[in-house]
Amino acid sequence: MPIDRLNAVLDAHVSELEAAGTAKGAEAVVTGVLPAKGDRGPRFHLQDQGEREFIRMNSNSYLGLSLRKEVMEAEEHGTAAYGAGPGAVRFISGTYDVHVALEHELAAFHGREAAMVFSSAYATIVSSIVPLVTKETVLISDELNHNCIINAMRLSRPAGKAIYPHNDVDGLIEALESWKGKAKRALVVTDGIFSMRGDHAPLKRIQEVCREYDEHFSENVVLLVDDSHGVGAFGATGRGVEEYEGADPVDVLIGTLGKAFGVNGGYVTGSEALIRFLRESSPMYIYSNPITPGEAAACRAALGILDSQEGRDLLTHLRAMTKRFDEGLGRIGIETIPGEHPVVPLMIRDTGKTREMVDYLFDNGVLVTGLAYPVVPRGDEEIRAQVNADHTAQDIDRVLEILADRPR
Numbered sequence: 001m002p003i004d005r006l007n008a009v010l011d012a013h014v015s016e017l018e019a020a021g022t023a024k025g026a027e028a029v030v031t032g033v034l035p036a037k038g039d040r041g042p043r044f045h046l047q048d049q050g051e052r053e054f055i056r057m058n059s060n061s062y063l064g065l066s067l068r069k070e071v072m073e074a075e076e077h078g079t080a081a082y083g084a085g086p087g088a089v090r091f092i093s094g095t096y097d098v099h100v101a102l103e104h105e106l107a108a109f110h111g112r113e114a115a116m117v118f119s120s121a122y123a124t125i126v127s128s129i130v131p132l133v134t135k136e137t138v139l140i141s142d143e144l145n146h147n148c149i150i151n152a153m154r155l156s157r158p159a160g161k162a163i164y165p166h167n168d169v170d171g172l173i174e175a176l177e178s179w180k181g182k183a184k185r186a187l188v189v190t191d192g193i194f195s196m197r198g199d200h201a202p203l204k205r206i207q208e209v210c211r212e213y214d215e216h217f218s219e220n221v222v223l224l225v226d227d228s229h230g231v232g233a234f235g236a237t238g239r240g241v242e243e244y245e246g247a248d249p250v251d252v253l254i255g256t257l258g259k260a261f262g263v264n265g266g267y268v269t270g271s272e273a274l275i276r277f278l279r280e281s282s283p284m285y286i287y288s289n290p291i292t293p294g295e296a297a298a299c300r301a302a303l304g305i306l307d308s309q310e311g312r313d314l315l316t317h318l319r320a321m322t323k324r325f326d327e328g329l330g331r332i333g334i335e336t337i338p339g340e341h342p343v344v345p346l347m348i349r350d351t352g353k354t355r356e357m358v359d360y361l362f363d364n365g366v367l368v369t370g371l372a373y374p375v376v377p378r379g380d381e382e383i384r385a386q387v388n389a390d391h392t393a394q395d396i397d398r399v400l401e402i403l404a405d406r407p408r
Contacts, residue, residue: 021351058369062233064390065262078297098296114275121256121266122148127282138183176213185219192227192241198343203247224252232260261302265291318389328400342387354381
C-alpha cells in the first residue's frame with residue numbers, strides 16, 4: 001500500500017529542519033584510517049574527499065583505544081572463538097563467559113558488588129530508569145540531562161516529575177522538599193559529565209542532599225548517575241566524576257563501553273540486589289541481544305589498559321592536550337566553558353555562524369560537531385570539540401592555527 005501522503009508529511013518535516021539549520025544533514029562516511037606517525041596522530045579519509053586527510057576532533061574514543069592493536073586483536077580472537085554474534089538474548093543462550101568476566105571486572109573496577117552489560121549505554125539508561133520507577137516514585141532530573149534520560153523519563157510512570165536548573169543544588173533541595181510525605185521513593189538522576197558542555201555534576205554535594213532527605217522516603221532517595229563521558233576520561237585513574245569529586249560510590253552508576261573504552265555497549269553497576277532485580281525487569285536486556293563475544297573480549301582488553309600504569313599515562317597526556325587546546329582557544333579569543341574534561345565547547349551562540357564554522361573547519365581538514373537547538377538551548381549554539389589521547393601537540397596546534405585564521 002502506498003504511503004504517499006505520509007511521505008509528504010515526513011519530507012515537509014525534514015525540510016523545516018533544513019530551513020532552520022537544525023537538520024543533522026548528510027553523514028560523513030569514513031573510508032580509511034591512517035595510523036599515527038611521528039609527531040602526528042591518526043588521520044581519516046572520507047567518502048567523496050579523495051586523498052584528503054582529516055584530523056578527527058569529534059570522536060568519543062577519548063583514550064584512542066578503538067585503534068589500539070591489543071583491543072582489536074582481542075576482538076578478533078573473541079570472534080574466532082565464539083562466532084560473529086551471540087545468537088540469542090542473555091537469558092536463553094546468549095551469555096558467554098567473556099560477558100560474565102567483563103561484568104565481574106567492571107564491578108571490581110568501580111568497587112561495586114555487581115554489574116551487567118547492555119547493547120548500548122542508551123539502552124542501559126532506559127532499561128535501568130524505567131524499571132526503578134513505580135507509581136509511588138518521584139523522578140527528579142537535571143534540566144540538561146542527556147536525551148536518553150529525557151526519553152526514559154517520558155516512558156516512566158512515576159507519581160510525579162521534577163526538573164531542577166542545571167547543577168543547581170538548591171533546586172534539587174526544593175524538589176525533594178516538595179515531595180516529602182508524597183512519595184515512597186525518590187529517584188534523582190544526573191549526568192556525571194554533561195556531554196554538550198564538558199562540565200560535571202557537583203556530585204559530592206548532590207550526595208549530601210540525597211542523604212539529608214533519605215529518611216523522608218520509605219524506599220530511599222536513590223541517586224542514579226550516567227557517567228558515560230566520565231569513565232575512562234575523567235579522574236586520576238579514569239573512574240569518572242566520583243573519583244574527580246572525591247564522592248562516595250553512587251547508588252546506580254551507568255557507563256558506556258563505546259566511548260573511552262573504544263568498543264561498543266553500556267553497563268550498570270551497583271549492589272547485588274539492584275543487578276539481580278534489573279536482570280529480571282530490564283526490557284532491553286531481556287528482549288535484545290547483548291554485545292558480541294568479540295566486543296566483550298575487546299572491552300576486557302580496553303579495561304585492562306585503562307586500569308594500569310599505561311592507562312594513567314594516557315589520561316595524563318589527555319589532560320595535557322585538553323589544557324593545551326583550552327588555553328589556545330583563550331589566546332585566540334574563542335569563548336569556551338572552563339573545565340578539565342576533553343569535551344571542549346566553542347561557544348558560537350548562533351545557529352548560522354555555527355554551521356559556517358563547521359564548514360570552514362571541514363574545508364581545512366578538521367572534523368568537529370556543530371550543536372544547535374533543540375540539542376542545546378537557544379543561545380548556547382556551539383561547536384563541540386573532543387580531545388583524544390591519540391592527538392599530539394602538533395595536532396592541537398594545527399587546529400588552533402586554523403581557528404586563528406578563521407573568517408571574522
